[in-house]
Amino acid sequence: MSDHRILKTSLLEAGFEIYRSQGAIIHLAERPRPNLILDSGVSVLQEDALGVRIVFRAASSQFAGEPDEALFARARSLASPAESRGYEETGAGVCPIPSPSNPEQVLDTHFEVAYERTVEDLEELVSELRIALSEPRELSPDS
Numbered sequence: 001m002s003d004h005r006i007l008k009t010s011l012l013e014a015g016f017e018i019y020r021s022q023g024a025i026i027h028l029a030e031r032p033r034p035n036l037i038l039d040s041g042v043s044v045l046q047e048d049a050l051g052v053r054i055v056f057r058a059a060s061s062q063f064a065g066e067p068d069e070a071l072f073a074r075a076r077s078l079a080s081p082a083e084s085r086g087y088e089e090t091g092a093g094v095c096p097i098p099s100p101s102n103p104e105q106v107l108d109t110h111f112e113v114a115y116e117r118t119v120e121d122l123e124e125l126v127s128e129l130r131i132a133l134s135e136p137r138e139l140s141p142d143s
Helices: 004-013 068-077 080-084 122-134
Strands: 018-022 025-033 036-046 050-059 088-098 106-118
Touching: 004 018, 004 025, 004 036, 004 122, 018 036, 025 122, 036 122, 050 068, 050 122, 068 088, 068 106, 080 106
Parallel strands: none
Antiparallel strands: 018 025, 025 036, 036 050, 050 106, 088 106
16 A cells, blocks of 8 residues: 555545645544534554554643643543554644634644554554544543
8 A cells, every 4th residue: 555645545435534635644634513624633644654643632721720741641641542552652742723813822732642553454544543533532621
């Protein structure tokens, strides 16, 4: 499965919606409403091996006053099901969310932790993507 276009076509045929493609990474979309498309935080990696990346996040606005490390710990707490399926943490970062009308104004800050694992083939990829999209990836105060 070395051809990027073939992989994208296979994902579309399996019922996934693509948010964007950046080099060897295909970001999947989710639609909370029919007229709204968002980056789901789930991506397909097609570099040396085929893989899946899941980004878990906690928004600072949801946990006002908590220190950065506590927010990263909250994001990591969502990854337990993924870790049990072989995912490993590959990075963590702070992502400011700017206002669409004023890029100088920060509306919120997401504390994100990325996890990845490789898969053997398209069948396993599709299965993992379905699981990843069905599990919570963003923490809210009620979760």
